[in-house]
Amino acid sequence: MKLLDPRRFGLVCAAAAVAAGLTVAGCANRVDGVANPNIADVEAYKTEAAASSAAATSSRKAAAQTQAIDENCAQFPTTTGVGVKAYNDFVDAHDSNAPDYAAKRDGAAQTLEDAANKVEAGINGAAGALPDDLAGKFSAYVSAARLLAEETRKMSYTAPVGGLNEASKQVNDARTAVREACPKR
Numbered sequence: 371m372k373l374l375d376p377r378r379f380g381l382v383c384a385a386a387a388v389a390a391g392l393t394v395a396g397c398a399n400r401v402d403g404v405a406n407p408n409i410a411d412v413e414a415y416k417t418e419a420a421a422s423s424a425a426a427t428s429s430r431k432a433a434a435q436t437q438a439i440d441e442n443c444a445q446f447p448t449t450t451g452v453g454v455k456a457y458n459d460f461v462d463a464h465d466s467n468a469p470d471y472a473a474k475r476d477g478a479a480q481t482l483e484d485a486a487n488k489v490e491a492g493i494n495g496a497a498g499a500l501p502d503d504l505a506g507k508f509s510a511y512v513s514a515a516r517l518l519a520e521e522t523r524k525m526s527y528t529a530p531v532g533g534l535n536e537a538s539k540q541v542n543d544a545r546t547a548v549r550e551a552c553p554k555r
Contacts, residue, residue, distance in 0.1 A: 445492060
């Protein structure tokens with residue numbers, strides 16, 4: 371018979387390992403009580419998570435606001451400038467009794483309406499991302515441009531120009547207010 375039978379040697383090692391494990395497990399002490407989280411740590415985690423979420427939300431709002439300002443302010447001079455040019459062409463035709471007076475009057479009124487609609491679409495497209503003050507200035511322009519379009523449509527060679535002049539002043543004031551409120555480019 372062999373002194374080191376591999377099967378018996380393996381069996382002896384396994385039995386020794388089980389015996390050692392039972393001995394260690396039997397000597398361990400049990401801890402009484404109920405496992406609970408550390409309340410201070412839980413509160414600190416909640417506060418940190420809320421602050422992180424608020425920072426992310428604030429960052430998204432700031433980015434949306436910057437984009438809304440950039441988009442609306444960038445288009446404003448070009449969009450409204452077309453209306454100003456058409457209106458000035460109408461005034462020149464009115465003052466010189468030009469034969470294309472009626473066409474220029476109607477074209478100016480439509481161009482002013484189109485500019486007001488485009489600026490209004492930009493405000494609506496910003497979905498509240500514009501600062502209230504700037505959105506108010508854009509809205510004031512929209513109202514003024516629509517009023518000027520209405521007054522322009524009323525004009526004839528014999529019509530009084532008081533309403534037209536007042537509406538024109540309102541458009542100029544509203545355009546200036548928006549240009550001053552928009553970031554410089």
